[in-house]
Amino acid sequence: MMASGGPYPFPGNVPLPPYQQLKEERELVPMEAQMPITTTVVHMAPQANMTLARDHIVWSIFTTAYLNVCCLGVIALAFSVKARDRKLIGDYGGASSYGSTARALNITALMLTLLSFMLIILVVKGVI
Template sequence: MIKEEHEVAVLGAPQSQAPMTTTVINIPRETFVPDHIVWSLFNTIFMNWCCLGFVAFAYSVKSRDRKMVGDVVGAQSYASTAKCLNIWALVLGIFLTIGSIVLLVFVYLKAYQMALQVANNGGY
């Protein structure tokens, strides 16, 4: 053993009567706040009924800005609003798209039936 190591081994633990104090440093870890920007962009491009997708995209950008500044509470608030708007945009977009397709099919079927009637009656 080296001389210093031998001295430490012989001395042992410190023999102080004072209680040992510890210091705890809390380092705030980066909290994950989803900003839903990809979902908002999808709704803006494909499901933008009543401009809900665009508004959700604006709130997602605001959430990302708040997160970059370090305002976690503000980022969570904007992200929650963006999530709610995205849900409404998606549900409304799906229902209105399906409704439009069903309406279009019924209109084409009715037009086809009327064309067959006109053809069978000789033009009248």
């Protein structure tokens, strides 16, 4: 690097331009003196979707433990946990969506299990 006379002078080597005095003196006034302070209060009602967002976690645990046909119980449990997480962070729309998916998976697993039990009973009885 070049100390002086190079194409990129250091900031200390460059002379500052002369400052000009302002023609009129301005007085600084605090912001509070210029305009009155007003406050706004917004009353927020609790969201109505809080009670509608169900996660069906107990049903999913039961389905996973007892009626786990085609691993639908495990998938339902995963969706239930996602619904619970969404509910905790305040995303009630996402929680409702995940919860309804978990409910549908739990119903499907229950119906497949009942159908399987009925089919087994019919085969054992000799009807089929």
